Amino acid sequence: MLLQQIINGFMIGCVYALTAMGGTLIYGILRILDIANAAAYVVGAYLGWVIYATTGNLAVAFFLSMALTGAIGVLIQKFIYTPILNKPNIIPIVPLITSVGIFIFTGDFIRLLVGPEIKDFGVILPFSVIKLGRIVINPEWILIIIMTAILLSLLWFVLNKTKLGLAWRATAGDSEIAETMGVNIQKVMALSYIMGYGFASAAGMMIGVLYSSIYPTMGDIPSYKMLAIIVLGGLGNPIGTIAAGLVIGLSETLISAYVGSVIPRDAIAFLVLITILLVKPTGLISRKNSI
Amino acid sequence: MLKLQDAEIFYGQMEVIKKVSLEVKQGELVSVIGANGAGKSTLIKAMMGLVKIKHGKLFYEGEDITDYPAWKRAELGIGYVPEGRRIFGDLSVEENLKMGAYKIKDKAQIKRNLEKAYDMFPKLSERRNQLARTMSGGEQQILAISRALILEPRLLLIDEVSMGLMPIMVNYCFSLIKELNQQGITVLVVEQNANKVLKIADRGYLIETGQIMVEGTAESLRQNDVVLKAYLGE
Numbered sequence: 395m396l397l398q399q400i401i402n403g404f405m406i407g408c409v410y411a412l413t414a415m416g417g418t419l420i421y422g423i424l425r426i427l428d429i430a431n432a433a434a435y436v437v438g439a440y441l442g443w444v445i446y447a448t449t450g451n452l453a454v455a456f457f458l459s460m461a462l463t464g465a466i467g468v469l470i471q472k473f474i475y476t477p478i479l480n481k482p483n484i485i486p487i488v489p490l491i492t493s494v495g496i497f498i499f500t501g502d503f504i505r506l507l508v509g510p511e512i513k514d515f516g517v518i519l520p521f522s523v524i525k526l527g528r529i530v531i532n533p534e535w536i537l538i539i540i541m542t543a544i545l546l547s548l549l550w551f552v553l554n555k556t557k558l559g560l561a562w563r564a565t566a567g568d569s570e571i572a573e574t575m576g577v578n579i580q581k582v583m584a585l586s587y588i589m590g591y592g593f594a595s596a597a598g599m600m601i602g603v604l605y606s607s608i609y610p611t612m613g614d615i616p617s618y619k620m621l622a623i624i625v626l627g628g629l630g631n632p633i634g635t636i637a638a639g640l641v642i643g644l645s646e647t648l649i650s651a652y653v654g655s656v657i658p659r660d661a662i663a664f665l666v667l668i669t670i671l672l673v674k675p676t677g678l679i680s681r682k683n684s685i
Numbered sequence: 686m687l688k689l690q691d692a693e694i695f696y697g698q699m700e701v702i703k704k705v706s707l708e709v710k711q712g713e714l715v716s717v718i719g720a721n722g723a724g725k726s727t728l729i730k731a732m733m734g735l736v737k738i739k740h741g742k743l744f745y746e747g748e749d750i751t752d753y754p755a756w757k758r759a760e761l762g763i764g765y766v767p768e769g770r771r772i773f774g775d776l777s778v779e780e781n782l783k784m785g786a787y788k789i790k791d792k793a794q795i796k797r798n799l800e801k802a803y804d805m806f807p808k809l810s811e812r813r814n815q816l817a818r819t820m821s822g823g824e825q826q827i828l829a830i831s832r833a834l835i836l837e838p839r840l841l842l843i844d845e846v847s848m849g850l851m852p853i854m855v856n857y858c859f860s861l862i863k864e865l866n867q868q869g870i871t872v873l874v875v876e877q878n879a880n881k882v883l884k885i886a887d888r889g890y891l892i893e894t895g896q897i898m899v900e901g902t903a904e905s906l907r908q909n910d911v912v913l914k915a916y917l918g919e
Contacts, residue, residue, distance in 0.1 A: 483697075557787075563780075564773045566775075567776065568771050570755075571767060571771050571773070573735075574734075574756060576787045577756065
């Protein structure tokens with residue numbers, strides 16, 4: 395049924411947008427593709443699982459996991475990326491490989507710490523299944539809608555209504571000039587990492603709750619799908635990222651529902667990416683730098 | 686007010702500024718002229734702290750600011766109008782001005798200074814909610830200048846104000862610079878259009894391949910053979 399598929403695709407798209415948002419916020423300021431954002435997705439899921447198991451409170455699990463993962467992000471930025479980027483004549487491939495390294499390390503570290511097996515998230519949600527005619531909306535979907543709405547509103551508020559958010563947008567446009575106006579770039583970078591890694595952590599938890607399972611390699615597929623979304627969104631554009639997440643989520647769901655498994659589901663994101671970039675090389679919503 | 690002493694600047698191994706000394710006194714309008722690639726922009730960027738001075742010193746009101754980051758210089762009262770305007774295109778006009786006021790803590794003062802800019806340039810007021818990149822080149826230049834004025838600088842560094850503008854806007858920008866100077870702001874302009882800038886400047890320096898070749902009053906520069914031949918097209 396078409397409407398049901400659209401709803402499913404929309405939900406998956408929300409999770410994709412949240413996963414990729416960190417990559418976008420970081421690219422906007424540092425001009426690096428941070429694959430380690432997918433590590434935040436895994437770490438967030440595991441932290442959420444541990445905190446939920448101890449406290450039994452899902453809201454606390456979400457909040458603490460996001461805060462802790464965001465804090466880890468700031469540490470990674472301060473002690474790994476900033477020193478690397480401050481080296482003279484650094485080529486962009488170096489931070490990229492570094493981020494791949496952080497990502498692989500994190501997955502393996504978690505595997506050593508808690509084991510390679512799938513863990514059951516085991517959440518009982520306070521919502522029940524909603525049935526509208528033949529359309530079914532699961533409680534997990536409701537959780538995802540509410541969380542996505544809260545987080546994206548928070549992002550919108552921070553970027554558009556706070557001084558630091560204005561500084562973020564100015565720095566994304568021209569970091570050198572923003573600096574001459576007194577913007578502390580380190581602070582703006584920290585904002586990108588706190589929000590970006592926090593969002594990825596929430597996305598990881600959502601997927602953990604949705605499929606009731608978490609495992610050390612759960613970030614592998616999101617890590618490259620996230621790249622497709624960041625590029626499709628116009629590199630460094632938060633609104634473009636939301637649009638791209640939804641486009642990928644919807645096309646995945648609709649194509650696998652109606653075309654069937656001729657095309658593997660996870661390849662669809664890249665087919666969509668390539669098709670759209672052939673038509674519009676700057677992505678869905680391109681950033682227009684003023685120079 | 687601003688004093689550069691024996692500055693040497695390198696891009697990698699290449700020395701682009703060779704032992705340059707330069708001074709701007711309180712209340713003056715000083716210009717640095719020279720051809721494309723002579724090192725003018727590098728020089729003004731070094732004064733703002735966007736390019737590192739390898740050897741030599743830079744003093745601002747007697748204070749050694751050689752190692753100060755750009756924003757600290759802005760706080761001290763140095764305003765910067767970059768080459769090519771470099772306004773924040775994805776921000777509104779008002780947000781661009783607010784970025785200029787980033788270091789001001791007092792909200793009432795920010796509001797006052799914004800109003801002052803709008804009074805001075807009504808065009809900006811009309812377009813305050815418009816994205817800056819949708820404005821014409823001339824309007825963007827006015828925005829870049831206003832953005833630098835918001836912090837009430839005592840010294841204004843201006844890089845190639847005439848570049849890419851229509852002749853009528855070029856004239857307007859130069860008379861605006863003169864006016865700002867007469868209002869008490871000390872100005873250093875780096876400019877390719879020697880003819881125009883020497884008409885408003887008090888003093889000038891001619892820079893060629895990273896060295897100062899001629900210096901003196903604007904009047905004497907206009908009479909100078911080297912300047913006449915190479916830059917005033919005679």
